[in-house]
Amino acid sequence: xxxxxxxxxxxxxxxxxxxxxxxxxxxxxxxxxxxxxxxxxxxxxxxxxxxxxxxxxxxxxxxxxxxxxxxxxxxxxxxxxxxxxxxxxxxxxxxxxxxxxxxxxxxxxxxxxxxxxxxxxxxxxxxxxxxxxxxxxxxxxxxxxxxxxxxxxxxxxxxxxxxxxxxxxxxxxxxxxxxxxxxxxxxxxxxxxxxxxxxxxxxxxxxxxxxxxxxxxxxxxxxxxxxxxxxxxxxxxxxxxxxxxxxxxxxxxxxxxxxxxxxxxxxxxxxxxxxxxxxxxxxxxxxxxxxxxxxxxxxxxxxxxxxxxxxxxxxxxxxxxxxxxxxxxxxxxxxxxxxxxxx
Amino acid sequence: xxxxxxxxxxxxxxxxxxxxxxxxxxxxxxxxxxxxxxxxxxxxxxxxxxxxxxxxxxxxxxxxxxxxxxxxxxxxxxxxxxxxxxxxxxxxxxxxxxxxxxxxxxxxxxxxxxxxxxxxxxxxxxxxxxxxxxxxxxxxxxxxxxxxxxxxxxxxxxxxxxxxxxxxxxxxxxxxxxxxxxxxxxxxxxxxxxxxxxxxxxxxxxxxxxxxxxxxxxxxxxxxxxxxxxxxxxxxxxxxxxxxxxxxxxxxxxxxxxxxxxxxxxxxxxxxxxxxxxxxxxxxxxxxxxxxxxxxxxxxxxxxxxxxxxxxxxxxxxxxxxxxxxxxxxxxxxxxxxxxxxx
DNA sequence: GCGCAGTTCTGCAACGTTTCAGACTGTCCG
DNA sequence: CGGACAGTCTGAAACGTTGCAGAACTGCGC
Numbered sequence: 001x002x003x004x005x006x007x008x009x010x011x012x013x014x015x016x017x018x019x020x021x022x023x024x025x026x027x028x029x030x031x032x033x034x035x036x037x038x039x040x041x042x043x044x045x046x047x048x049x050x051x052x053x054x055x056x057x058x059x060x061x062x063x064x065x066x067x068x069x070x071x072x073x074x075x076x077x078x079x080x081x082x083x084x085x086x087x088x089x090x091x092x093x094x095x096x097x098x099x100x101x102x103x104x105x106x107x108x109x110x111x112x113x114x115x116x117x118x119x120x121x122x123x124x125x126x127x128x129x130x131x132x133x134x135x136x137x138x139x140x141x142x143x144x145x146x147x148x149x150x151x152x153x154x155x156x157x158x159x160x161x162x163x164x165x166x167x168x169x170x171x172x173x174x175x176x177x178x179x180x181x182x183x184x185x186x187x188x189x190x191x192x193x194x195x196x197x198x199x200x201x202x203x204x205x206x207x208x209x210x211x212x213x214x215x216x217x218x219x220x221x222x223x224x225x226x227x228x229x230x231x232x233x234x235x236x237x238x239x240x241x242x243x244x245x246x247x248x249x250x251x252x253x254x255x256x257x258x259x260x261x262x263x264x265x266x267x268x269x270x271x272x273x274x275x276x277x278x279x280x281x282x283x284x285x286x287x288x289x290x291x292x293x294x295x296x297x298x299x300x301x302x303x304x305x306x307x308x309x310x311x312x313x314x315x316x317x318x319x320x321x322x323x324x325x326x327x328x329x330x331x332x333x334x335x336x337x338x339x340x341x342x343x
Numbered sequence: 344x345x346x347x348x349x350x351x352x353x354x355x356x357x358x359x360x361x362x363x364x365x366x367x368x369x370x371x372x373x374x375x376x377x378x379x380x381x382x383x384x385x386x387x388x389x390x391x392x393x394x395x396x397x398x399x400x401x402x403x404x405x406x407x408x409x410x411x412x413x414x415x416x417x418x419x420x421x422x423x424x425x426x427x428x429x430x431x432x433x434x435x436x437x438x439x440x441x442x443x444x445x446x447x448x449x450x451x452x453x454x455x456x457x458x459x460x461x462x463x464x465x466x467x468x469x470x471x472x473x474x475x476x477x478x479x480x481x482x483x484x485x486x487x488x489x490x491x492x493x494x495x496x497x498x499x500x501x502x503x504x505x506x507x508x509x510x511x512x513x514x515x516x517x518x519x520x521x522x523x524x525x526x527x528x529x530x531x532x533x534x535x536x537x538x539x540x541x542x543x544x545x546x547x548x549x550x551x552x553x554x555x556x557x558x559x560x561x562x563x564x565x566x567x568x569x570x571x572x573x574x575x576x577x578x579x580x581x582x583x584x585x586x587x588x589x590x591x592x593x594x595x596x597x598x599x600x601x602x603x604x605x606x607x608x609x610x611x612x613x614x615x616x617x618x619x620x621x622x623x624x625x626x627x628x629x630x631x632x633x634x635x636x637x638x639x640x641x642x643x644x645x646x647x648x649x650x651x652x653x654x655x656x657x658x659x660x661x662x663x664x665x666x667x668x669x670x671x672x673x674x675x676x677x678x679x680x681x682x683x684x685x686x
Numbered sequence: 687g688c689g690c691a692g693t694t695c696t697g698c699a700a701c702g703t704t705t706c707a708g709a710c711t712g713t714c715c716g
Numbered sequence: 717c718g719g720a721c722a723g724t725c726t727g728a729a730a731c732g733t734t735g736c737a738g739a740a741c742t743g744c745g746c
Contacts, residue, residue: 008725010704019724037473041452043702046389046731051452053433062426063419072409079405083436086447089405090396090433093426104429109384109394109452130380351695353734362694386732389701 013038045109053088054078054311055110057124059117061095068230069286070256070300071116074138077304078114085312087111096122096181106131112311114138115146119181119197134314136307140199142324147314149307149325153200156296156329157207157253158214160281163294163331164251165215167339169279172251173223174208175238175259176201177230185228186241190220204255204283223249227259235262236269243270243278250278250340257282260293264336279337292335299327356381388452396431397421397654398453400467402460403572404438411573412629413599413643414459417481420647421457428655430454439465439524449474455654457481458489462524462540477657479650483542485667490657492650492668496543499639499672500550500596501557503624506637506674507594508558510682512622515594516566517551518581518602519544520573528571529584533563547598547626566592570602578605579612586613586621593621593683600625600638607636607679622680635678642670 004023011018012027031038045051056078058065065071075089082089094104096119105113105127113128113135120141128135129145136147164172179188179196196202209219223246227238235254239262243249254260260282267278274280285297306325314320347366354361355370374381388394399421401408408414418432425432437447439462448456448470456471456478463484471478472488479490507515522531522539539545552562566589570581578601586592586609597603603625610621617623628640649668657663 005726007704007727010702011725014704023724035475037475038449039704040702041450042385042388042392042394043731044450044704045385045452046701046733047703047705049385049731051385052450053452062422062432063415066409066415066418072406075409076406079434079436083405086436088433088435088451090431091422092431093422093429106381107384107387107395108431109388109396132378132380348696350697350734353732354695357734366694382734383732386701387734389703389731390733390735392701 010039050315051109051111052086053090053110054082054308055090055092055105055108055113055128057092057094057105057113057115057118057128059096059119059122062091062093064229065116068258070230070284073286073300074116074304074307077301077306078308079304081305081308081312087312092124094124096124098123098127100127102127111315112136114307114311117198117200120199121181121197134311136311136314138303138307142199143322145322147307147310147322147325149303149310149327151298151327151329153203154207154210156283156298157204157255158211159207159329159331160253160283160296161208161211162214163333163337164253164279164281165211165217167251167279167337169251169340170217171222171249172253172279173225173242173246173249174205175225175227175235175242175252175254175263176205177227177234177255177259179226183226185226185238187245188224188226192226193224201255208253227262230256230258232258232262232265235259236266237262239263239266240270243267243272251280251337252278253281253283255283257284257286257291257293257295260295260336261291264293275336275338276341279340281337285332294334294337295332296329297332298329302327353382393658394452394454395429396433396453397425397651398433398435398448398451398456398471400435400437400448400456400458400461400471402439402462402465405434405436407572408459411599411601413573413627416629416643417459417647417650420644420649421651422647424648424651424655430655435467437467439467441466441470443470445470454658455479457650457654460541460543463542464524464540477654479654479657481646481650485542486665488665490650490653490665490668492646492653492670494641494670494672496546497550497553499626499641500547500598501554502550502672502674503596503626503639504551504554505557506676506680507596507622507624508554508560510594510622510680512594512683513560514565514592515596515622516568516585516589516592517548518568518570518578518585518595518597518606519548520570520577520598520602522569526569528569528581530588531567531569535569536567544598551596570605573599573601575601575605575608578602579609580605582606582609583613586610586615594623594680595621596624596626598626600627600629600634600636603636603638603679604634618679618681619684622683624680628675637677637680638675639672640675641672645670 009027012024090110092108105124112133115137117139118125139150142148179198179201193205212219225238225242227234252263254263260280263280272278282293282295285295355367433453435451448467455476458480460482461468482493485491522541522544536548555562568581568585570577595606597606603623606623615621625636625638628638
């Protein structure tokens with residue numbers, strides 16, 4: 001407009017080969033003089049039909065996932081892959097009980113969604129899937145309409161529980177994170193176990209039941225403690241309640257390493273000697289190494305990477321049949337489990 | 344278009360009071376039938392001139408900041424305030440040595456930028472400031488053109504160093520995180536100290552020098568170890584090198600609690616008794632509480648909250664004079680510091 | 687019956703880009 | 717000397733909204 005042209009300016013920024021270096025130079029110089037900072041990204045997005053951002057939806061509101069090494073590791077895989085393609089990560093605000101007419105998901109200017117470990121009844125699931133965008137679910141829930149990346153939680157839990165049973169423990173207890181979005185905290189009965197909206201926890205409990213049935217023991221006699229979150233602090237509180245209620249407990253299967261570490265802390269506070277008096281199995285394999293914690297390893301970094309891969313791949317446009325990526329897990333036996341004393 | 348109208352549909356979604364409930368209901372129903380998921384956010388953004396996202400730029404590439412409790416705490420304050428206003432957080436990809444013509448910052452569809460702890464020569468600084476958008480710098484660098492939220496690093500460091508000197512330590516050593524983006528790791532001389540592009544580290548070193556000068560000691564005799572990052576692991580390595588080089592060291596001022604914890608670990612590994620043989624002061628006050636670590640507390644959560652506040656406030660449009668928010672810090676004396684034995 | 691107010695709906699314009707097809711210039715080759 | 721071709725640049729159209737001014741309709745009171 002100042003010098004000469006309208007859409008040539010666009011080329012000056014985006015296609016240097018489409019115009020003479022001299023003119024390009026002049027345009028950029030003039031632009032700076034006038035205070036024009038380059039093409040407006042919003043308009044560019046509209047024109048191109050792309051935003052260059054991947055929406056990330058977590059079960060918990062924003063900063064909390066960062067306290068969980070599991071989520072951080074997953075995020076690492078996700079971020080690396082996204083950064084490779086120059087994609088930004090957009091953390092969408094809002095929680096599970098979002099009103100259905102909310103704009104938070106519907107109005108998010110992203111090219112696709114990563115839905116991480118949501119509860120079955122999370123409103124945001126439906127909202128995200130309704131968008132004409134690709135989406136990838138990580139961990140839960142497993143839906144037929146969308147790509148899925150996760151593990152065989154039921155099988156993995158059965159392995160963990162089986163490990164304890166094999167050692168000779170007759171009634172291991174379970175330390176779980178939240179089963180539902182609004183549930184209480186404390187010991188949970190069979191109804192609550194089956195009614196869990198957190199598919200990961202539900203599946204793992206089923207796996208525990210499988211393992212118990214395998215050796216002919218009663219699942220409904222196993223104590224399951226629902227902790228407030230997947231954290232050392234919550235695990236400590238939960239384990240205390242558990243051990244208060246059933247002091248004879250010889251083994252605990254914690255659904256995360258953080259919970260396991262909390263359980264270990266509680267056990268020590270109660271004067272127990274580990275692992276002699278109490279065997280502990282964790283889950284995740286993030287915090288495990290230096291702690292000598294027996295745990296189930298799951299490839300969180302891979303989850304993030306594959307989810308990003310899958311989402312980026314889906315950006316092409318043509319819809320493809322949803323794929324379920326089930327990643328392998330394995331039991332890592334370290335020092336925190338042993339046979340019961342009287343076993 | 345199907346039933347009746349063009350822009351009435353817009354009202355159906357955004358202004359329910361502008362049309363009869365009956366028609367609205369019908370529009371929404373038809374929309375669902377046709378697979379229309381509501382107004383396209385990208386076009387809406389263009390029209391409104393708003394994206395509803397705040398861009399966050401970290402010094403390190405994406406997942407690493409999440410390993411730092413300091414950054415996570417800051418993020419918590421930021422996220423809470425942003426969520427209050429329904430703003431998303433967009434983590435912009437790219438690192439300090441981004442080419443100047445990169446689209447990563449220039450093309451980010453956001454309403455403003457949070458620039459966290461960048462080095463003086465970080466390309467993204469200029470790119471972000473060139474955008475006609477509000478921006479808030481946290482921690483560093485302190486620029487006159489932009490809002491700033493941070494602390495008096497120089498003064499706080501002088502207090503920490505002064506604390507050690509007051510206890511009688513004659514030549515405390517310093518454990519710092521990176522001074523430059525590409526620098527080496529190890530002991531640094533005076534030239535490197537002054538040439539630090541990480542303003543936070545530079546200021547703190549100046550504060551240390553102030554404290555030394557105050558009691559008439561020579562700053563250039565103080566050993567400064569540059570660690571690879573602000574982490575326990577890097578602190579441990581750095582402290583080992585420091586103590587190997589100068590076994591007589593009686594006190595260490597670490598620029599973060601993580602580094603301090605690493606130093607403590609290294610000291611224990613070398614058979615030192617704490618705090619008798621080695622006093623340690625940390626910085627941040629995040630990891631401090633349960634560890635009995637003497638530290639400088641700084642309000643990270645507040646930083647995030649105020650930065651968000653300031654940024655949201657700047658969205659109004661009319662440019663305002665940049666403000667510098669300097670938050671208070673204070674020394675928290677716990678068990679990790681004491682007078683030197685022969686002092 | 688007429689103006690007035692209120693409700694409900696519509697059309698126009700504009701947000702700022704990028705893509706695409708072409709216009710124009712000049713060069714090279716037959 | 718004409719035509720093909722490469723190199724530069726331009727104009728029109730479209731991306732899908734929303735704000736605004738106003739049109740159409742409905743009552744209501746006088």
